[in-house]
Amino acid sequence: xxxxxxxxxxxxxxxxxxxxxxxxxxxxxxxxxxxxxxxxxxxxxxxxxxxxxxxxxxxxxxxxxxxxxxxxxxxxxxxxxxxxxxxxxxxxxxxxxxxxxxxxxxxxxxxxxxxxxxxx
Amino acid sequence: xxxxxxxxxxxxxxxxxxxxxxxxxxxxxxxxxxxxxxxxxxxxxxxxxxxxxxxxxxxxxxxxxxxxxxxxxxxxxxxxxxxxxxxxxxxxxxxxxxxxxxxxxxxxxxxx
Numbered sequence: 301x302x303x304x305x306x307x308x309x310x311x312x313x314x315x316x317x318x319x320x321x322x323x324x325x326x327x328x329x330x331x332x333x334x335x336x337x338x339x340x341x342x343x344x345x346x347x348x349x350x351x352x353x354x355x356x357x358x359x360x361x362x363x364x365x366x367x368x369x370x371x372x373x374x375x376x377x378x379x380x381x382x383x384x385x386x387x388x389x390x391x392x393x394x395x396x397x398x399x400x401x402x403x404x405x406x407x408x409x410x411x412x413x414x415x416x417x418x419x420x
Numbered sequence: 421x422x423x424x425x426x427x428x429x430x431x432x433x434x435x436x437x438x439x440x441x442x443x444x445x446x447x448x449x450x451x452x453x454x455x456x457x458x459x460x461x462x463x464x465x466x467x468x469x470x471x472x473x474x475x476x477x478x479x480x481x482x483x484x485x486x487x488x489x490x491x492x493x494x495x496x497x498x499x500x501x502x503x504x505x506x507x508x509x510x511x512x513x514x515x516x517x518x519x520x521x522x523x524x525x526x527x528x529x530x531x532x
Contacts, residue, residue, distance in 0.1 A: 335521070339468075344511065344526045345460065345462075345468060345511055345523045345526075347513075347519075347520050347521040347522070350518075350521070359518065359519035360519070361519070362520075395467065395468070401456070401473055401474060403479075403480075404480065407479055407480040407481045407482075408460075408469045408470030408471060408473075408479035408480070408482065409467070409469045410467040410469065410470075411467060412467055
């Protein structure tokens with residue numbers, strides 16, 4: 301069973317930084333692309349960033365380009381999101397999700413997420 | 421790509437069926453032949469869960485009361501024999517025309 305645990309969220313002032321981490325088990329981590337999604341309080345779901353399985357290709361939503369950096373450590377089955385120059389509009393719960401379309405044992409559940417609050 | 425869901429609010433009766441539409445501003449057939457349209461459920465106070473991927477494939481453990489259908493730019497999630505635990509918000513998401521991956525606005529399903 302795939303298990304995802306996000307961490308690293310917290311309260312930070314505008315302009316500050318945070319580094320989110322996500323440990324994935326139950327999956328051949330180094331064979332899957334990985335996403336970061338987020339959900340602002342009371343709002344819908346939003347895709348933030350994606351990194352290919354090898355770590356050499358990545359994409360970002362326009363609003364975070366130049367401020368966020370996604371990376372991964374396949375030896376530790378861990379995904380990261382370095383968040384710099386944070387803004388109030390980045391306040392959300394952040395989720396890491398595998399780009400899994402292979403069926404089989406994957407049950408589609410997301411982790412508990414890690415909350416980020418940008419607050420002055 | 422813009423995904424438009426309807427309705428945005430869906431009152432249902434226990435035991436009855438419910439359907440949610442998701443229309444895309446562009447066709448969602450990928451160059452590899454697959455259509456990357458997924459459906460997610462978010463129960464109150466819980467993290468989201470993907471129920472359906474590639475239009476109609478159910479993730480492991482998803483009850484067969486949930487079914488996805490459609491093609492091109494017009495898709496539907498059907499929930500048969502609605503149960504109380506199905507209450508929540510449902511989202512469609514496209515993973516064909518990237519980036520970005522995009523979601524519909526969400527449909528809030530409640531028991532009436």
